[in-house]
Amino acid sequence: xxxxxxxxxxxxxxxxxxxxxxxxxxxxxxxxxxxxxxxxxxxxxxxxxxxxxxxxxxxxxxxxxxxxxxxxxxxxxxxxxxxxxxxxxxxxxxxxxxxxxxxxxxxxxxxxxxxxxxxxxxxxxxxxxxxxxxxxxxxxxxxxxxxxxxxxxxxxxxxxxxxxxxxxxxxxxxxxxxxxxxxxxxxxxxxxxxxxxxxxxxxxxxxxxxxxxxxxxxxxxxxxxxxxxxxxxxxxxxxxxxxxxxxxxxxxxxxxxxxxxxxxxxxxxxxxxxxxxxxxxxxxxxxxxxxxxxxxxxxxxxxxxxxxxxxxxxxxxxxxxxxxxxxxxxxxxxxxxxxxxxxxxxxxxxxxxxxxxxxxxxxxxxxxxxxxxxxxxxxxxxx
Amino acid sequence: xxxxxxxxxxxxxxxxxxxxxxxxxxxxxxxxxxxxxxxxxxxxxxxxxxxxxxxxxxxxxxxxxxxxxxxxxxxxxxxxxxxxxxxxxxxxxxxxxxxxxxxxxxxxxxxxxxxxxxxxxxxxxxxxxxxxxxxxxxxxxxxxxxxxxxxxxxxxxxxxxxxxxxxxxxxxxxxxxxxxxxxxxxxxxxxxxxxxxxxxxxxxxxxxxxxxxxxxxxxxxxxxxxxxxxxxxxxxxxxxxxxxxxxxxxxxxxxxxxxxxxxxxxxxxxxxxxxxxxxxxxxx
Numbered sequence: 159x160x161x162x163x164x165x166x167x168x169x170x171x172x173x174x175x176x177x178x179x180x181x182x183x184x185x186x187x188x189x190x191x192x193x194x195x196x197x198x199x200x201x202x203x204x205x206x207x208x209x210x211x212x213x214x215x216x217x218x219x220x221x222x223x224x225x226x227x228x229x230x231x232x233x234x235x236x237x238x239x240x241x242x243x244x245x246x247x248x249x250x251x252x253x254x255x256x257x258x259x260x261x262x263x264x265x266x267x268x269x270x271x272x273x274x275x276x277x278x279x280x281x282x283x284x285x286x287x288x289x290x291x292x293x294x295x296x297x298x299x300x301x302x303x304x305x306x307x308x309x310x311x312x313x314x315x316x317x318x319x320x321x322x323x324x325x326x327x328x329x330x331x332x333x334x335x336x337x338x339x340x341x342x343x344x345x346x347x348x349x350x351x352x353x354x355x356x357x358x359x360x361x362x363x364x365x366x367x368x369x370x371x372x373x374x375x376x377x378x379x380x381x382x383x384x385x386x387x388x389x390x391x392x393x394x395x396x397x398x399x400x401x402x403x404x405x406x407x408x409x410x411x412x413x414x415x416x417x418x419x420x421x422x423x424x425x426x427x428x429x430x431x432x433x434x435x436x437x438x439x440x441x442x443x444x445x446x447x448x449x450x451x452x453x454x455x456x457x458x459x460x461x462x463x464x465x466x467x468x469x470x471x472x473x474x475x476x477x478x479x480x481x482x483x484x485x486x487x488x489x490x491x492x493x494x495x496x497x498x499x500x501x502x503x504x505x506x507x508x509x510x511x512x513x514x515x516x517x518x519x520x521x522x523x524x525x526x527x528x529x530x531x532x533x534x535x536x537x538x539x540x541x
Numbered sequence: 542x543x544x545x546x547x548x549x550x551x552x553x554x555x556x557x558x559x560x561x562x563x564x565x566x567x568x569x570x571x572x573x574x575x576x577x578x579x580x581x582x583x584x585x586x587x588x589x590x591x592x593x594x595x596x597x598x599x600x601x602x603x604x605x606x607x608x609x610x611x612x613x614x615x616x617x618x619x620x621x622x623x624x625x626x627x628x629x630x631x632x633x634x635x636x637x638x639x640x641x642x643x644x645x646x647x648x649x650x651x652x653x654x655x656x657x658x659x660x661x662x663x664x665x666x667x668x669x670x671x672x673x674x675x676x677x678x679x680x681x682x683x684x685x686x687x688x689x690x691x692x693x694x695x696x697x698x699x700x701x702x703x704x705x706x707x708x709x710x711x712x713x714x715x716x717x718x719x720x721x722x723x724x725x726x727x728x729x730x731x732x733x734x735x736x737x738x739x740x741x742x743x744x745x746x747x748x749x750x751x752x753x754x755x756x757x758x759x760x761x762x763x764x765x766x767x768x769x770x771x772x773x774x775x776x777x778x779x780x781x782x783x784x785x786x787x788x789x790x791x792x793x794x795x796x797x798x799x800x801x802x803x804x805x806x807x808x809x810x811x812x813x814x815x816x817x818x819x820x821x822x823x824x825x
Contacts, residue, residue, distance in 0.1 A: 234730055254733045267731035271749045280745075281735035332735065 179246040180207040181336050181368040182231055182259075187240035189226050200226045202392035203240070208336070208370060208385075213362055215371045215379040218389035219415070224372045227389070228338050231370065232261045244335060255284075260329035261338040264345070266321045268313040274300070274324050275309035281332040299331040302361060319350050326361065336368040343378065355381055376416050380404065388412045404463075406537050413461045413539060420467070420507040422460045422481075429454050433533065436460065439502025442481035445533035452538060459539045464510040466535040469497055469520050474530040481529050483507065485521045497521070499529060590807060597800035604794035616797040623798060629786035630802050632698065636782065637767040640705035644762040647706070648713025649755050653747070655714065656721025670711040681708060682775030689776065696778030704776040705766040712765065713758035720754030721747075753821055760813060767806065 189201040201223040208214045216224040229235040230242055233254030242250050249257055260281065269277050275296060282292045300306050303323040313321055322342060329337055342358075343351045359382050362369050373379050379386050380400040387397045388411075396408040407413035410421060422444065424436035434452055436444040446460045462479075474480045486506070487498040497509040507529060511520060521527045596606055600613035621627050655666065673681075685704050689696050728750070732742040748755075770784040777785060783806075787799055 232734060234733075254730070255736045255738055259734075261731070261734045263727045263731060265725050265727050267725060267727040269728060269732070269746055280732070280737075284736035284741065328731075328735070 178210070180243075181210045181212070181245060182208040182370065183241075183243040183246075184227070184231070185241040185243070187227065187230060187237045187242065189223070189230060189235060190238040199392055201230070201237075204389075204392075204394055205240075206387055206394060206397060208368060211366050211368055213359070213369045213371065213382055213384045215373060215383040215386045216389055217373055217376060217379040217386050217415075219374055222389040223392040224374075224389045225340055228261075228340055228370060228372050231336075232259060232338050233257045258335040259338055260332055260334040261340065262325050262329050262342045264341045266313075266325040266345075268321060268324055268328070270313055272312075273309065274305065274311050274313070274316075277313065277324055278328045278331050280328065285332070295331055296327075299327045302330070302364060303327045318346055319354065322346065322354065323357075326358075330361070330365060330367065333365075334367065336370055339369060339371045341373055342371075343373075343375075351378075358382065380416070388415065390415070407461060407539065410459065410461075410539055418464050418508050420462045420464060420505070422462070422501070422503070422505050422507075424458060424460070424503070426452055426454055426456050426458050429456075434458055434538065438481045438505075442502050444479040444481065444536070446479070446536045446538050447533065448538045460536050461539055462507075462531055462536040464496070464508045465494075465512075467507065467509045467529050467531045469499070469509050469511055470528050470530065471521065471525070473528055478530045479533055479536060481507075483527060483529060485523050485525045485527055488521070488523055495520075499527065501529070593800050593807075594804045597797050597804050599797055599800075601797060604796070606795055606797050606800070616801055620798055620801060623796065625781065626786055626790075626796075626798060626802070629781045629783050632780060633767055633783035636698065636701050636705060637763050639702050640709060640766045641759050641763045643702070643706045644709045644713050644766075645755060645759040648710045648758055648762070649717050649751070651710065651714035652717025652719075652754070652758075653721055653751070656718040656724075657726070670714055673708060673711040674715070678708070678769075678771040682772040685772065686775040696776050698780045700776045700778065701773055701780060701782065704772050705762075705769060708769075708772060709762040709765045712761050713755075716758035716761065717751055717754045720751045724750055756817060756821075760817065764810065 184204050184206050187201060187204045188199065191198045191200060204223070204227055216227060218224045226235060230237050231244075233249070233252060233256075237250060240250075241248055244258060269280065272280070278296045278299060279292050282295060287295070296309075297306070300309065303326055305320065305323055305327065308316070308320070313324065316324070322345075325342070339358075343354050346354060355378060358369075371379070371382065380403070383400055385397065385399055386403050388395045388403060390411050396403060396412045398406075398408075403412065404416055407416060407419065413419040413421065422436075422438065424438060424444065426434040426448070427437055428435045429448065429452060432447055432449075434446055434448045436446065436458060438444055444460055446458065448458065452458055468474070473482075481501050481503070483499040483501040485497055486500050489496040489498075492513070494513055495511045497511065499507045499509060501507055509529060595609075597616060598612050598614065599606055599609055600611040600615070601608075602610065651666070651670075654660070655663065682704070685700075685707070686696070689700055694700060724747075729742055729747055732746040733739070737745060768784055770788065773782055773785060774788075781789075783802065787795060790796070790799070
C-alpha cells in the first residue's frame, strides 16, 4: 500500500516539475518505416515522462504504436526523431544490451535450451556478478515468483502461467531501473490472467521497480496502473490516472475505447458560469460543465457513462440533464439491466440499471422514458 | 453391450454380431499386408548393403569378387595390401572432413543471414543456392574443370575440396535457414535485453538453438563429399579418392578390401546417425 502511494506521490512530483529525475522520458519521439517506397509513421511524436516506481500503462488498439514506443525505450528500435532518456541520461543511441531496463516479451522468449535457473541467471552472468551472489539473487527472485523447487525444469515442461513467471523473474533479477512488459498476459486464459494481474501488482509493490505495461485490454490497464497513456494512431490521446481516464475522457476516441460511452452532440444555447445548456429534441435539456473555449452557439460534444444515467417514466426535476426517448432493447445481465434507448435528438444511449431492490425492470421495450443524470457526471469533449 | 438396445431395436441387434466378426479379419489382413510391404521395402533398401558387407568375408581366389566361395576373415588382416587404395581412402576421408568443416562454417553463416535478415541480393543468393542444388553434377564438374584450367590452377587435392565445398554449402545453408526461420526472434532480443552482446547472443542463444540444423547439415555435407564421383572425377587431377579408385578397379576386378573399407565407412555413418538420433531425442 505504501509503495503505491510512494509511486503516486512520485508521479505527482514529476508532473509538477519537481527536481526528482523521471525514470523514463520520451521527448518528441517519432518512428518512421519505409514500406513499399512510402514513409509510414508508426509513432508520430510521443512525449511523456514516467516517474520512479510508477506503474505506467500504454493502452490502445493494435497498431496504435504502443509496442513500437516500448521497443524504442528498450532499444530494439531506433527513433527516427526525438530523444529517449533513462534517469536523465540520453540513451537514444545506446544498444539494448547497455540499457538498464529489462523487458518481458509477449511470447515470453525464454531460452528453450536452458533450465529455469539458467534462464534467470543469464542477465547476472552477462554482468559478471560473482557466483555466490548469482545463487542468492536467483533463489530470492524465484521465491518471489513462487517457482522455488522448479529450478531444473526446462521452459517447455512448464505451464503458460509458470513460463510467464520465469520471464518475469529473468527480467526482475537484474534489478533494472524499469521493467517493460509487452502484453505479458495476452496468452493466458481469463482466470489465470486475472490472478496474474494481482500477482504483478503485488510483485511491483514488493520490488518497487518502475513498470511500463503495454496492453490493449482496458480492464487490465484500469486495474493495475498508476497512470495510463491512451494511444491511438501513433499519438497519445490522453495521459492521466485510471479514474480520470474513465470519468473524464479527453477525446471521443478515449471515451469510446475505455468502457461504454454515450455521445451526444449539439449547440450551446446558453453558456453561464462554466455550464452550457443544450437542447435535445423538443423537450430535452442537457447541462454540462465546459471550459472557456465554448461560447454561445458553439458546437459541444457531451459524453455520459451508462451507469450514471437514471431511467424513469416521469419527467425528472429541472436541475438535472433530462432527455426523453424510447426503449429499443432491454437486456437482463444479472447484476444489472442494460437498456438501449433511442433519444429524441436521434442519438442512441446505453443505460445500466443496477438490480438493487427487485428484479422488475423500469420500462419495457417500446416504452417512452426519461433519461436523466447529474450535470457533473457528464463531460464536454473538445472536437 | 447391446443389452439395453436389443429389445427396442431387434434389427440392429441382429445385424450387430454379424458385422462385428466380419470386420475384424479384414483389418487383420490389411495389417498383414502393411507388415509385409514394410519388410519388403526394408529388404530392398538393405540388400545391396548386406551383399557389400558379406563379400568382404568372401574367400575368393580370382581377382574378381563376384561369386561366393566361402567364409573367411583373411581380407581383414590384409586390408593394407593395396597402398594406393589405402591412400585413396585417406584422401576421401580427409577431403570429406576438410570440406565438411569449411562447408558447415560457411553454410551456417549463410543460413543465419538468409533466415534472419533482409538484405540486398537475398533473392539472388537464394536463386544461386537452388541452382547449385539442382544443377546436374556433370555440368558443374565440367564447368569447374574449365574454370580451373582457364585460371591456370593445377587440379588436385585442394581443387577437390573447393568443388565439394561448392556443391555441399547450399545443402547446409538450406537446412540451417529452415531452423533459423522457425525461431522466435524475440528470444535473441531477450538475450540482448539481458546484456548479451551480439557475439555472446549468437554463441549462447542462437547457436545452441540452431545446432540440430547445423549437425544435420554437416552430416549431409560429409555424406555428399565422401562418395562423390562425378565432380571429383573432373577436378581431381592426379589425386585418387576412394570412389575414383573403385571405378578404376572395376575393369580388372574389385578386391574384397574395397568391401571391407565400404563396410567400415558405412559403420561409422550408422554410428553417427545413431548418436545424432539419441542426443537430439534427449534435447527435445
